[in-house]
Amino acid sequence: MSPVTGLSTRNLLIALCATLGTATYAFTWNSVGVALPYMQGAFSATTDQITWVMVAFVIGSAVMTASVGWLSGRFGRRRIFMLALAGYSAASIGCGLATSLEQEVFWRFLQGSFGAALIPVGQAIAVNAFPPDRHGQASSFWALGFVCASVIAPTIGGLLIESYGWPWIYFVNVPVGLGVLVAVYFLVPDSERSDKPLDWIGFTSLILGVGALQLMLARGERLDWFSSTEIVIEAVVAASGLWVFAMHTLTGKDPFIDRALFGKRNYLLGLLFIFAAGGMLFLPLLLLPLLMQQIGGYPAMEIGYVMLPRGLGSAIGLILLARLRDRIDPRPILLVGLLLTAYSAWNMSGWTVEVRAEDVAFATFIQGLATGAVWAPINTLALSKLDKRLENQGYAFFDLFFDVGSAVGTTAVVGLHARYSQINQAILNEAITPLGGHTVAPALDERWSLEELEGLAALQQELTRQATMIAYNNSFLTVMAVMLCLIPPILLFRFRGRGALGRG
Numbered sequence: 313m314s315p316v317t318g319l320s321t322r323n324l325l326i327a328l329c330a331t332l333g334t335a336t337y338a339f340t341w342n343s344v345g346v347a348l349p350y351m352q353g354a355f356s357a358t359t360d361q362i363t364w365v366m367v368a369f370v371i372g373s374a375v376m377t378a379s380v381g382w383l384s385g386r387f388g389r390r391r392i393f394m395l396a397l398a399g400y401s402a403a404s405i406g407c408g409l410a411t412s413l414e415q416e417v418f419w420r421f422l423q424g425s426f427g428a429a430l431i432p433v434g435q436a437i438a439v440n441a442f443p444p445d446r447h448g449q450a451s452s453f454w455a456l457g458f459v460c461a462s463v464i465a466p467t468i469g470g471l472l473i474e475s476y477g478w479p480w481i482y483f484v485n486v487p488v489g490l491g492v493l494v495a496v497y498f499l500v501p502d503s504e505r506s507d508k509p510l511d512w513i514g515f516t517s518l519i520l521g522v523g524a525l526q527l528m529l530a531r532g533e534r535l536d537w538f539s540s541t542e543i544v545i546e547a548v549v550a551a552s553g554l555w556v557f558a559m560h561t562l563t564g565k566d567p568f569i570d571r572a573l574f575g576k577r578n579y580l581l582g583l584l585f586i587f588a589a590g591g592m593l594f595l596p597l598l599l600l601p602l603l604m605q606q607i608g609g610y611p612a613m614e615i616g617y618v619m620l621p622r623g624l625g626s627a628i629g630l631i632l633l634a635r636l637r638d639r640i641d642p643r644p645i646l647l648v649g650l651l652l653t654a655y656s657a658w659n660m661s662g663w664t665v666e667v668r669a670e671d672v673a674f675a676t677f678i679q680g681l682a683t684g685a686v687w688a689p690i691n692t693l694a695l696s697k698l699d700k701r702l703e704n705q706g707y708a709f710f711d712l713f714f715d716v717g718s719a720v721g722t723t724a725v726v727g728l729h730a731r732y733s734q735i736n737q738a739i740l741n742e743a744i745t746p747l748g749g750h751t752v753a754p755a756l757d758e759r760w761s762l763e764e765l766e767g768l769a770a771l772q773q774e775l776t777r778q779a780t781m782i783a784y785n786n787s788f789l790t791v792m793a794v795m796l797c798l799i800p801p802i803l804l805f806r807f808r809g810r811g812a813l814g815r816g
Contacts, residue, residue: 322499323441323442324441325495325499326441326499326500327438327441327442327450327453329437329499329500330393330434330435330438330441330454330496330500331434331438331454331456331458332457332488333393333397333430333434333492334431334435334454334457335457335461336397336400336461336485336488336492337400337427337431338457338459338461338462339461339462339464339465339469339484339485340423340427340465340481340482341369341465342461342465342466342469342597343465343468344369344481345366345466345598345601346466346469346470346473346616347473347478347481348362348365348366350473350477350478351365351478354478355412355416357413364417365413365416365420366420366530367527367530368417368418368421368424369420369423369424370424370526371523371530372420372421372422372424372425372427372428373428374424374428374522374523374525374526374712374716375428375519375522376424376425376426376429377428377431377522377708377711377715378515378519378712379515379519380392380432380704381432381569381705381706381707381708382508382515382568382704382705384429384433384436384704384708385506385508385704385705386505386506386508386510387505388505389436389437389502390437390500390501392429392433393429393430393437393496394497395426395429396428396429396433397489398426398489399425399426400423400426400427400485401486401489401490401493403419403420403426403427404423404482404486404489405483405486406422407420407423407479408479408480408482409479431458431711432704432707432708432711433704433707433708434454435451435454435707435711436703436704438451438453438454439451439454439695440703447695447696451691451696452630452631452633452688455630455684455687455691456626456627456631456684459623459626459627459630459683460623460626460627462594462597463597463619463620463623463626463680464623466601466616467617467619467620468484468616469481470613470616471613472484474613506701509566510568511560511568513560513564513568514561514568517554517556517560518569519553520549520550520552521549521552521553521554521555521556521557522553522554522712522716524547524549525546525550525554525716525719526719527546528546528547528550529720529723530719531546533723533726533727533730569705570701570702570705572699572702573702573705573709576698577804577805578693578694578805579694579706581693581694581801581804581805582693582694582695582710583694585690585694585801586694586713586714586717587713587714587716587720588717588721588797589686589690589717589794589795590713590714590716590717590718590721591717591718591719591720591721591722591725592653592721592791592794592795593682593683593686593687594683594718595725596622596656596660596675596679597619598722598726599725599788600615600619600675600676601615603667603781603784604618604669604672606777606780607667607777607780607784608667608669610669614669618672618673618676619672621673621680622676622677622679623680625676625677625678625680625681625682625683626680626684627680627684628680628681628684629681629682629683629684630684630687632684633645633684633685633689641807642688642692642807643689643693643807645685645688645689646690646802647799647802649681649682649683649684649685649689650686650795650796650802651799652678652679652681652685653682653686653791653792653795654791654795654796655678656675656678656679656682657789657791657795658788658789658792661786661789661792662785663785664781665777665778693805695710721794728783728786728787729783729784729786730783732782732786732787733779733783736779736780736782737779740775740779
């Protein structure tokens with residue numbers, strides 16, 4: 313075995329800058345949810361209206377992610393990353409200073425548009441700062457910052473909101489973003505540029521298709537899906553745009569996305585894998601806070617603290633993987649990550665309404681370990697040693713598949729959760745009759761008396777709580793099933809030792 317190449321201080325600082333730039337994106341994305349109730353009051357908005365704060369960011373990010381590969385190739389990674397940092401910081405200030413919902417939505421769209429480059433370009437810069445035989449280690453280092461920022465965001469966001477107000481979840485990113493911007497200017501070398509012209513057919517069709525799809529997924533549940541004319545129109549635009557993009561990519565002379573990418577076996581498998589796993593890996597970050605609030609009545613701050621073990625688990629997992637570097641086959645590690653995720657989901661599927669904080673903390677810790685054990689190996693298998701001319705497009709398209717997969721997975725599971733909640737409540741209601749033994753203990757008979765309005769109300773509230781908990785159990789079982797189904801495709805990935813990965 314050849315010796316592992318050493319790292320200079322400059323290499324480490326470049327990777328750190330790229331990681332911190334990406335972390336600002338992850339922090340804002342995961343802390344805004346905590347601030348939505350406060351924004352709703354500040355802007356006097358309805359629940360349907362305030363969701364546009366999230367939708368605008370998703371649409372802006374999705375639309376621009378599709379073009380990041382071409383922009384990076386044409387103008388260089390360094391310039392695009394600096395532009396993204398500057399624009400993201402300026403848009404964050406605008407978000408914090410907004411005095412109306414319309415202004416907030418506008419600045420959130422710009423924030424998502426500028427921030428789109430921070431993940432794929434940041435990852436490309438971090439990985440290329442390390443020698444080729446340590447790209448797996450670089451992926452783990454970068455993922456550590458991204459995942460940990462995602463996990464601590466709700467807790468730090470809650471503290472900032474309580475102490476200074478909701479605008480500070482935006483303002484806190486500005487000094488970090490500007491500091492990284494200056495460091496990138498002095499440290500990061502520019503990448504090679506291409507003079508490839510913009511393929512307007514591929515570019516336009518991809519942006520329209522992805523943008524319409526994300527808007528449909530974000531609005532579908534609230535508008536009752538295809539009973540809404542808006543959703544039907546968005547579905548037609550999404551399907552048409554993606555079909556034109558796919559056909560043009562396969563047959564066009566110089567398509568927007570280089571066809572050579574899809575000839576890489578590991579890369580193509582990685583796209584399918586990250587699409588399926590994307591929503592499942594981070595879905596508990598959405599479901600668990602809701603479960604603890606709806607079922608357990610936990611306050612926001614305590615929920616944040618209970619979620620912190622996930623960050624600890626992610627940090628431990630990614631640090632261990634970084635120490636392994638690229639010396640071992642990543643496929644067994646990926647298998648362990650999937651099994652850990654499936655085990656955690658199976659464990660959560662057995663929770664009752666009496667779930668304890670320590671149960672949630674343990675489950676999130678296991679999820680953190682699993683996330684590191686899935687994220688780093690799949691990045692290594694799919695992205696390691698792509699041809700230099702394909703790297704910009706490869707990273708951006710990989711991130712786009714992760715975003716779309718996350719949106720599809722989240723929408724599907726949340727939709728199933730809402731449906732099962734209704735079904736479960738109807739089944740439980742049918743079991744409660746004046747002639748049936750609906751309770752066990754006499755004390756509960758008095759509390760849930762069918763002859764008193766207060767008792768009926770208390771009983772209905774408890775039935776709703778139990779039905780919702782069963783729906784959460786079913787959601788976690790869905791996560792487990794998807795993760796187990798991803799185990800056989802691991803065998804299709806190729807690995808021939810260090811230095812041979814990613815060419816097949």
